[in-house]
Amino acid sequence: MTTDAVFDSPAVPGVPLPAFVQTLLWAGWPMEFLERAQERYGDVFHIHTLLFGKEVVLAHPEDVKEVFTGDPDQLRAGEANQPLEPLVGPRSVLLLDGPEHLRQRRLLLPPFHGERMLKYAAVMRETTAEDLARWPRGAVFSLHPHMQRVTLDIILRTIFGAEDPRDLTDLRAALSKVLDRLGSAFSTIATIPPLRFHLGGFSPWAIFQREMAAADKLVYARIAKRRAEGPREDVLSLLLSATDEEGKPLTDPELRDELMTLLVAGHETTATMLCWAFDLILSHPAVRDRLVEEVTGAEDPQRLPYLDAVLKEVLRMRPVIPAVGRRLSAPLTLRGRHYPTGTLLVxxxxxxxxxxxxxxxPKVFRPERFLDRKSDPYTFFPFGGGVRRCLGMAFAQFEMKVVLAEVFGRVKLKKARPGPAKVTVRVFTFAPEKGVEVVLEG
Ligand code: HEM
Structure with missing residues (x-):
C-alpha cells in the first residue's frame, strides 16, 4: 500500500475538503476542527494541511500506547519535526532519530533531572518578581509578552548562564527577534522550502537567515566564554563537561543546536501554557480563591497539592502542543488498521x-479530578511520550509552579473580559487569543 492509499482507504476515513480549506479551518478554529472530525469519523481519521501535509490523527488510548511504546527506529519523531530545522539546526535532538537521537538525549538529560531544579528555583523566583514589578496598575494589559519575557530570561539565566545584565540584554534582543518570527505568519512563509530564495537579501528567507546569523554569533560567544571561565551552575556548564559512552563531548556546532533547541522548545511553550493557566484560573473564582489560599506564605511551591492539580488540569484542557508526530519508516498495524511506510501518525x-x-x-475545568488520581501516560500526555517525551518536562512544571505561586501569592488579578479565551493557532501551538488580557486590582 502506498502512503496515499491510506488516505483513500475506508479503514481510515478523513476530512474530504481541499488542503487549503483544512489549513484555514485548522488556523482559525483548531479545537472545533479536530472535535468535528472526531465526532464524524471516530478515534482515527486523517487530515491534510499545507503546514504538515497528510497526517493520521490518533485519539484512541490503545493506539497512543502502541505508538509511544513502539520501536523508535520505525516511529520516527525526528523526521516528523523537520519543519523546525531552520531554527534549531540539523544536529538538534528534536530532529534526530535512532542511535544518534539516543546519544544526544543521554547527553542532554542529566541537567534536567528533578533534583537539579532546586538550583534554579531562586533565579525563577527573582525573574518573576522583577517582571511583576513592571506590570501596569489599573490598566488592561496582555499577559503574553510578560510571560514571554519571564520564560526567556529564565532560560537565558539557567540554561545559557547569562548573569551579566549586558549579556542578558544582547542575547534577549537577538534571540527574541528570531523567536518572534516563529510566532508570525512571516516565519511560516520564510521557512517553507520552495520559498527559500534570497531576492538580493530582501526576501523573508534572507532576513530570517541574517537574524539567525546574528543570534548564532552571540550563542557561540557564550559557549566560548563559558569554556574560558570554567563551569558554573547553569545547564551549558553541564553540557560542556558531558561525554558519551566513547568519551566524546558535544562539539560547538552540536552545543549551538542544542541550546537553540532548548530555547525554541522551552520558551514559547511555557509562556503560552502559563497564559492558559491564568486564563482558566481567573475564569473560575472558586479555583482562584482556593489557590491563593494555598500559595500565600507557602515556602515551597513544589509541595502544594492543589497547585499541582490545577496545573495538571490546565495541561489536560489546553495542551499547547495538541498532537505529536511520528513518521513510519516501515509498515505498521494498529488495532487492525494497516499503515504503510511514510505515513505520519499523530x-x-x-x-x-x-x-x-x-x-x-471533559469541558469542565475541575482541578479536583487530579487530587487523588495518578495520571496515566497514554491518557495524559501534554509532554508527548516514550523515548521522545519532552526533555524539559520537570523544568517546565517546576518553573510554572514557581511563577504561579509568586504571582498569586503577591497580587490580585482580574480578567479584562469574562469567560475563557478563544483558542487560536500560533504556528505549532494552541494559544489564547489576545494573550489573556487582565487588570491588576488593588
Ligand atoms: C509547558 C511547557 C512545555 C510543553 C507543553 C512541552 C511539550 C513538548 C512536547 C509535546 C514534545 C514532543 C514530545 C514527543 O514527540 O513525544 C516536547 C519535546 C521536547 N521538549 Fe518540551 N515542552 C515544554 C517545555 C520544555 C522546556 C522548558 C524544555 C527545555 C528547556 C523543553 C525541551 C524539549 C526537548 C529538548 C524536546 C525534544 C525531545 C526529544 O525529541 O527527544 N520543553 N516538548
Whole structure:
C-alpha cells in the first residue's frame, strides 16, 4: 500500500475538503476542527494541511500506547519535526532519530533531572518578581509578552548562564527577534522550502537567515566564554563537561543546536501554557480563591497539592502542543488498521484529554479530578511520550509552579473580559487569543 492509499482507504476515513480549506479551518478554529472530525469519523481519521501535509490523527488510548511504546527506529519523531530545522539546526535532538537521537538525549538529560531544579528555583523566583514589578496598575494589559519575557530570561539565566545584565540584554534582543518570527505568519512563509530564495537579501528567507546569523554569533560567544571561565551552575556548564559512552563531548556546532533547541522548545511553550493557566484560573473564582489560599506564605511551591492539580488540569484542557508526530519508516498495524511506510501518525493529546470515558465532563475545568488520581501516560500526555517525551518536562512544571505561586501569592488579578479565551493557532501551538488580557486590582 502506498502512503496515499491510506488516505483513500475506508479503514481510515478523513476530512474530504481541499488542503487549503483544512489549513484555514485548522488556523482559525483548531479545537472545533479536530472535535468535528472526531465526532464524524471516530478515534482515527486523517487530515491534510499545507503546514504538515497528510497526517493520521490518533485519539484512541490503545493506539497512543502502541505508538509511544513502539520501536523508535520505525516511529520516527525526528523526521516528523523537520519543519523546525531552520531554527534549531540539523544536529538538534528534536530532529534526530535512532542511535544518534539516543546519544544526544543521554547527553542532554542529566541537567534536567528533578533534583537539579532546586538550583534554579531562586533565579525563577527573582525573574518573576522583577517582571511583576513592571506590570501596569489599573490598566488592561496582555499577559503574553510578560510571560514571554519571564520564560526567556529564565532560560537565558539557567540554561545559557547569562548573569551579566549586558549579556542578558544582547542575547534577549537577538534571540527574541528570531523567536518572534516563529510566532508570525512571516516565519511560516520564510521557512517553507520552495520559498527559500534570497531576492538580493530582501526576501523573508534572507532576513530570517541574517537574524539567525546574528543570534548564532552571540550563542557561540557564550559557549566560548563559558569554556574560558570554567563551569558554573547553569545547564551549558553541564553540557560542556558531558561525554558519551566513547568519551566524546558535544562539539560547538552540536552545543549551538542544542541550546537553540532548548530555547525554541522551552520558551514559547511555557509562556503560552502559563497564559492558559491564568486564563482558566481567573475564569473560575472558586479555583482562584482556593489557590491563593494555598500559595500565600507557602515556602515551597513544589509541595502544594492543589497547585499541582490545577496545573495538571490546565495541561489536560489546553495542551499547547495538541498532537505529536511520528513518521513510519516501515509498515505498521494498529488495532487492525494497516499503515504503510511514510505515513505520519499523530497521537492527539487534545482529543484524548477530552475523552468523556476517561475524563467525565471533559469541558469542565475541575482541578479536583487530579487530587487523588495518578495520571496515566497514554491518557495524559501534554509532554508527548516514550523515548521522545519532552526533555524539559520537570523544568517546565517546576518553573510554572514557581511563577504561579509568586504571582498569586503577591497580587490580585482580574480578567479584562469574562469567560475563557478563544483558542487560536500560533504556528505549532494552541494559544489564547489576545494573550489573556487582565487588570491588576488593588
Ligand atoms: C509547558 C511547557 C512545555 C510543553 C507543553 C512541552 C511539550 C513538548 C512536547 C509535546 C514534545 C514532543 C514530545 C514527543 O514527540 O513525544 C516536547 C519535546 C521536547 N521538549 Fe518540551 N515542552 C515544554 C517545555 C520544555 C522546556 C522548558 C524544555 C527545555 C528547556 C523543553 C525541551 C524539549 C526537548 C529538548 C524536546 C525534544 C525531545 C526529544 O525529541 O527527544 N520543553 N516538548
Amino acid at each position: 497521537p492527539s493529546s487534545y482529543l484524548v484529554h477530552h475523552n468523556p470515558e476517561v475524563y467525565p465532563d
